[in-house]
Amino acid sequence: MSAQAIDSTPAASGRVSVLVETPQHSGLGGPLDYLSERALAPGSLVRVPLGKREVLGLVWDAPEGDDTPTAAALKPVLDHFEGLAPLDDGWRRLVAFAASYYQRGQGELALAVLPPALRDDTPAQLARRLKRLAPKPPKPARKSARKPAQVEAPAAAPPPPVLPDLSPDQQRAVDDLCAQLHHANPKPRLLFGVTGSGKTEVYLRAAEAALAAGRQVLVLVPEINLTPQLEARFTARFAHLLPAQHAIVSLHSALTPAQRMASWLAAHTGQARLVLGTRLAVFASMPELGLIVVDEEHDPSYKQQDGARYSARDLAVWRAHGLRIPIVLGSATPSLESWQQAETGRYVRLNLPGRVGGSLLPRVRLFDMKALPPQAGVTTALTAPLLAALQERLARGEQSLVFLNRRGYAPVLHCGECQWKSDCPHCSAWRVFHKRDRTLRCHHCGFTERVPRHCPSCGNADIAPLGRGTEKLEEQLQEALPTARILRIDADSTRLKGELEAQLQTVHDGDVDILVGTQMVTKGHDFRRIRFVAAVNPDGALFSSDFRAPERLFALLMQAAGRAGRDAAGGSEAEMWVQTWHRDNAVYQALARHDYEAFARSQLDERKTAHLPPFSHLALLRAEARTEQAARDFLKAAAQAAEAISGADDRFVYPPVPHPIARVANVERMQMLVEASQRARLQAFLREWLPELLLLKRQHKGVLRWAVDVDPLAI
Ligand SMILES: Nc1ncnc2c1ncn2[C@@H]1O[C@H](COP(=O)(O)OP(=O)(O)OP(=O)(O)O)[C@@H](O)[C@H]1O
Numbered sequence: 151m152s153a154q155a156i157d158s159t160p161a162a163s164g165r166v167s168v169l170v171e172t173p174q175h176s177g178l179g180g181p182l183d184y185l186s187e188r189a190l191a192p193g194s195l196v197r198v199p200l201g202k203r204e205v206l207g208l209v210w211d212a213p214e215g216d217d218t219p220t221a222a223a224l225k226p227v228l229d230h231f232e233g234l235a236p237l238d239d240g241w242r243r244l245v246a247f248a249a250s251y252y253q254r255g256q257g258e259l260a261l262a263v264l265p266p267a268l269r270d271d272t273p274a275q276l277a278r279r280l281k282r283l284a285p286k287p288p289k290p291a292r293k294s295a296r297k298p299a300q301v302e303a304p305a306a307a308p309p310p311p312v313l314p315d316l317s318p319d320q321q322r323a324v325d326d327l328c329a330q331l332h333h334a335n336p337k338p339r340l341l342f343g344v345t346g347s348g349k350t351e352v353y354l355r356a357a358e359a360a361l362a363a364g365r366q367v368l369v370l371v372p373e374i375n376l377t378p379q380l381e382a383r384f385t386a387r388f389a390h391l392l393p394a395q396h397a398i399v400s401l402h403s404a405l406t407p408a409q410r411m412a413s414w415l416a417a418h419t420g421q422a423r424l425v426l427g428t429r430l431a432v433f434a435s436m437p438e439l440g441l442i443v444v445d446e447e448h449d450p451s452y453k454q455q456d457g458a459r460y461s462a463r464d465l466a467v468w469r470a471h472g473l474r475i476p477i478v479l480g481s482a483t484p485s486l487e488s489w490q491q492a493e494t495g496r497y498v499r500l501n502l503p504g505r506v507g508g509s510l511l512p513r514v515r516l517f518d519m520k521a522l523p524p525q526a527g528v529t530t531a532l533t534a535p536l537l538a539a540l541q542e543r544l545a546r547g548e549q550s551l552v553f554l555n556r557r558g559y560a561p562v563l564h565c566g567e568c569q570w571k572s573d574c575p576h577c578s579a580w581r582v583f584h585k586r587d588r589t590l591r592c593h594h595c596g597f598t599e600r601v602p603r604h605c606p607s608c609g610n611a612d613i614a615p616l617g618r619g620t621e622k623l624e625e626q627l628q629e630a631l632p633t634a635r636i637l638r639i640d641a642d643s644t645r646l647k648g649e650l651e652a653q654l655q656t657v658h659d660g661d662v663d664i665l666v667g668t669q670m671v672t673k674g675h676d677f678r679r680i681r682f683v684a685a686v687n688p689d690g691a692l693f694s695s696d697f698r699a700p701e702r703l704f705a706l707l708m709q710a711a712g713r714a715g716r717d718a719a720g721g722s723e724a725e726m727w728v729q730t731w732h733r734d735n736a737v738y739q740a741l742a743r744h745d746y747e748a749f750a751r752s753q754l755d756e757r758k759t760a761h762l763p764p765f766s767h768l769a770l771l772r773a774e775a776r777t778e779q780a781a782r783d784f785l786k787a788a789a790q791a792a793e794a795i796s797g798a799d800d801r802f803v804y805p806p807v808p809h810p811i812a813r814v815a816n817v818e819r820m821q822m823l824v825e826a827s828q829r830a831r832l833q834a835f836l837r838e839w840l841p842e843l844l845l846l847k848r849q850h851k852g853v854l855r856w857a858v859d860v861d862p863l864a865i
């Protein structure tokens with residue numbers, strides 16, 4: 151019997167298995183049993199009693215070989231969301247896999263990835279939402295005293311847009327993807343295209359073919375702030391094909407609960423043909439899914455950093471494989487994991503080596519800070535040669551981007567008398583000085599105070615900011631270039647809804663000469679006017695203890711460089727300016743040559759020698775406690791428990807170490823790495839280890855929380 155056939159067979163009335171939200175740490179991972187008078191198919195949504203509460207539940211496939219007779223004491227299913235089709239087999243398998251792979255409870259994961267509004271809805275409320283979603287009949291013209299009634303023309307689909315001619319490379323990629331739509335078991339595609347090579351155009355064409363074949367399309371992007379731009383682009387392209395309301399929806403965490411629910415329902419009912427979203431959208435219920443696109447697949451944002459720490463990219467690949475549908479992962483700087491998959495032939499690589507319209511990638515200038523007069527480079531990020539370069543672009547009426555990955559005015563306040571620094575009393579971190587509202591803010595726990603007038607330690611009135619963030623950079627730029635129109639874009643400048651869009655629009659409109667920003671502005675945006683990009687202080691990332699730091703810095707700088715010179719019509723050469731004390735570092739040297747491939751090769755060689763991913767598989771056990779000792783003791787006991795589990799030769803348990811930011815909000819954080827040569831071995835080990843950890847936690851009362859992070863991204 152096929153999986154689809156199982157799907158439509160409702161469980162016999164009587165006992166049903168139901169997933170409810172029980173965190174894994176409570177020891178309940180699988181479904182609970184309830185009693186139902188009517189047959190309920192797996193995937194149906196229900197309301198059930200749990201303790202004293204009534205909660206949302208999801209009818210689940212009964213555990214295999216489970217034929218214990220119905221216990222009389224079972225509680226009944228209270229209500230059933232009748233109007234809603236059950237979540238299909240493919241979706242349930244995805245959730246079951248994700249829970250098992252990332253070592254979480256099935257109920258915890260399933261309920262966490264459903265839209266939050268569903269938890270509080272009664273079946274009647276849900277029915278109303280579904281009704282609102284249903285296509286509306288054209289409104290009769292309303293009579294109004296003030297306005298003469300107008301006869302509305304029937305909503306006609308707009309004319310199809312004029313499509314650009316594809317470059318030969320784009321055409322090859324599109325042809326390949328379209329062919330995959332009809333393939334019985336397509337391999338994942340890695341679309342390796344330099345910045346501005348027209349990857350998005352390739353996604354659009356492939357999506358169009360999938361839509362024409364009657365399939366739904368899922369497009370994942372790493373950042374919420376990239377969704378409006380992409381949504382506009384997809385809508386402009388497909389409005390003529392998909393004129394219906396809710397045919398194109400977005401799905402991300404910045405939507406209101408009602409909006410998110412509407413998008414989710416549209417996807418589930420098939421009304422939405424195209425879903426654009428961030429990592430949580432990988433769990434969208436899409437019964438007719440036929441193509442998945444993962445844009446900027448290398449981006450660390452695809453990894454969820456709390457709860458079930460899943461990788462949306464990896465789950466997308468799994469989902470596509472299970473459904474036997476094509477998936478395309480696109481990037482100018484693929485993750486080394488994906489690159490290695492393509493090297494070994496498990497993925498197929500599609501190349502877009504040149505920019506659209508023949509415009510050149512920017513020339514990269516590695517500016518050697520050591521060449522400055524002594525001390526000059528220490529006191530300013532705005533070196534005289536950089537200011538001169540900016541001035542020159544300004545005089546030519548060209549836009550520039552100055553990039554600094556640190557927001558706020560200064561990362562720390564400092565007293566020259568007693569050496570006091572603005573540390574956070576609750577975290578092992580400095581509080582950042584924000585000049586605009588004169589606060590000291592901890593970016594880790596949020597602790598905020600007014601800036602003191604005098605040093606809180608010795609009373610000295612002369613306390614000064616050390617280092618610089620985007621706020622200070624903006625201020626200094628404005629002083630140095632008083633005629634320039636400068637705009638800063640970072641998490642502080644875009645707190646309010648709509649601010650980012652408005653700010654980006656002024657950049658696109660050419661009303662900005664110099665854009666100052668964090669990595670928020672270096673990714674994905676199709677700026678047409680920027681011809682000069684400067685990274686003023688990127689060296690910090692070179693000295694991280696995280697083995698992925700070079701890969702990440704390289705990707706970040708390549709992305710930043712990618713914002714310059716995207717318009718071939720520009721008169722002068724585009725340039726990327728990198729100020730560094732370490733010119734000869736391999737990251738910068740590869741950047742200067744735009745040579746991702748050589749960089750990937752050398753990094754992969756190093757990873758292989760050092761036994762690091764993708765040549766080994768990692769899991770991180772994290773523990774949080776009030777004292778460092780309590781966290782350490784728990785991890786040591788966990789390491790001991792690991793020794794008793796078979797297969798010890800194939801894995802290595804490292805000693806516990808403090809988290810890079812050891813204390814946050816008065817909680818001490820320690821972690822311990824487990825490495826195994828094979829993924830399956832690691833999985834088998836974790837399955838045995840976790841029950842031990844549950845027991846250990848009971849003995850280690852000082853431990854507040856623990857969690858396993860499978861395939862951790864930051865170490
Ligand atoms: N074949 C084409 N002919 C003309 N213009 C094109 C073509 N393909 C894409 N473009 C345009 O070129 C610009 C860059 O393309 P696109 O944004 O798809 O690149 P990308 O590879 O996704 O860039 P990045 O990775 O830097 O975000 C866009 O404005 C797009 O409309």
Ligand SMILES: [Zn+2]
Nearest residue numbers: 574577592595
């Ligand atoms: Zn803090």
